[in-house]
Amino acid sequence: MGKPLIAGNWKMHGTAESARNLATQLGHHRFQEDAAEIVVFPPLVHLSVVRDVLADSSVSIGAQNVSRFPNGAYTGEVSAEMLLDQGCKYVLVGHSERRAILGESDQIVAEKFRAAQNAGLIPILCVGESLQQRQQDATFDVVAKQISAVIDLVGLEKVCQSVIAYEPVWAIGTGETASPEQAQDVHTVIRAQLGEAGRSTTLLYGGSVNKSNAAELFKQPDINGGLVGGASLEADEFLKIAQLVEA
Ligand code: PGA
Numbered sequence: 001m002g003k004p005l006i007a008g009n010w011k012m013h014g015t016a017e018s019a020r021n022l023a024t025q026l027g028h029h030r031f032q033e034d035a036a037e038i039v040v041f042p043p044l045v046h047l048s049v050v051r052d053v054l055a056d057s058s059v060s061i062g063a064q065n066v067s068r069f070p071n072g073a074y075t076g077e078v079s080a081e082m083l084l085d086q087g088c089k090y091v092l093v094g095h096s097e098r099r100a101i102l103g104e105s106d107q108i109v110a111e112k113f114r115a116a117q118n119a120g121l122i123p124i125l126c127v128g129e130s131l132q133q134r135q136q137d138a139t140f141d142v143v144a145k146q147i148s149a150v151i152d153l154v155g156l157e158k159v160c161q162s163v164i165a166y167e168p169v170w171a172i173g174t175g176e177t178a179s180p181e182q183a184q185d186v187h188t189v190i191r192a193q194l195g196e197a198g199r200s201t202t203l204l205y206g207g208s209v210n211k212s213n214a215a216e217l218f219k220q221p222d223i224n225g226g227l228v229g230g231a232s233l234e235a236d237e238f239l240k241i242a243q244l245v246e247a
Contacts, residue, residue, distance in 0.1 A: 004218070004245045005163060005202050005225035007124065008040040008232025009064065009092065019046035023053040025235035031058050035246035036225065039090050040232065044078060051087040062090030065098065066121070068111035080119030091116045092227075094146065095126045096169045106149035113150050117158055124163040124227065125150060126206070127190075131170035139168075140189045147193055160197040163204060164190055165227040171207025173229060178207060180216045180223075187222035211240040218245045 014022070019042050031038055039060040042050045051061050063086075067077035083091060093116060094109035104112075109125070116123040127146040129139040143166065151159050166186050168178050178186075183205045194201055205217050206227030217223055225245055232238045 003034070004036045005204060006036055006038050006238075006242045006245055007062070007090070007165075007204065007206075007225070007227045008038075008238050009095075009206075009227060009229045010040065010042050010233060011064070011097075011229060012043055013233060014043065014046065016046055016049050019043070020049050020053055022233065022235055023050040023059075026059050026238070027054050027057040029235075029239050029242075031242065032246050036242060038242055041090070041092060047083075047086045047088065060089045061087055062092065062121075062124070063088050064092050064095070066091045066093065066112050066116050068108060068115050070115060070118075080116045080121050083116075084119050084121055088121060090124055090163070091121045092165075093123045093125055096128055096167060096172060100169070106146055107153075109146070110150045110153040113159075113162070114154050117154065117162065122162060124165050124204070125159070126165045126167050126227070128167040128169050128172075128207070134168065134170065139186060143186060143190060144193055147190065156194065156197055160194050160201045163202045165204040165206050166190060167206035167227060173208070175208050177209065177213050177217070178205070180220050183217055184220040184222060187220065191222050209241060211237055211244070214241045214244045 039062050041062045041064045063083045066080050071079050093112045098104045113123045127143045129142040133142050171177050187203050202224045203222055204225045204227045205223045209226040209228045210231045
């Protein structure tokens with residue numbers, strides 16, 4: 001198993017100044033470098049500010065979105081190569097907000113995944129079921145289908161080289177977390193879908209992770225870290241969460 005990963009998704013929050021302040025607080029912290037990898041996902045326009053602040057720290061940066069096209073006349077889009085050029089190591093693909101609000105289909109998510117990986121970025125593929133789908137007992141099928149769409153396009157090996165974040169939609173930004181058992185159950189199914197090639201693939205849990213619930217989640221055998229939204233906007237809270245995975 002690789003190092004655990006703690007990812008902070010800042011979503012569409014903050015100014016350049018608040019991004020600089022938050023990054024500065026994280027940059028001052030001395031993480032136990034072997035224990036966990038820490039990565040933050042600022043809004044695109046603040047990437048270079050955050051990159052410069054964190055240049056001498058062990059915190060990596062990533063982007064929240066990427067174009068599925070390599071380059072060309074795609075007004076408003078940002079390519080994987082541009083993100084790499086900005087110092088990004090990771091990129092989120094298939095976040096439920098992009099799937100549900102911005103209309104990204106499984107096919108588009110798979111193409112973004114491929115574009116990111118071809119350029120040398122590590123995609124964090126987000127998957128998860130809605131409340132209705134959970135109530136209909138469709139959770140495992142929904143997650144498997146979201147992952148299969150990417151496997152169909154790039155192959156299993158490539159998916160196993162990425163990071164997969166299980167984020168139940170009903171737990172994102174709601175304060176309601178999946179129980180450690182619920183999360184582990186889905187992670188078991190994901191691990192099984194990846195098979196032998198995915199034994200050491202990093203699997204994250206996301207959805208209202210905070211300093212009070214993180215320890216129990218991170219103790220689960222197939223949860224290798226967290227994708228943290230709201231709680232990543234407060235340096236103290238995010239650092240506490242990171243320390244829990246380091247512990
Ligand atoms: P949340 O967001 O921690 O605020 O629930 C998680 C995410 O959307 O990645």
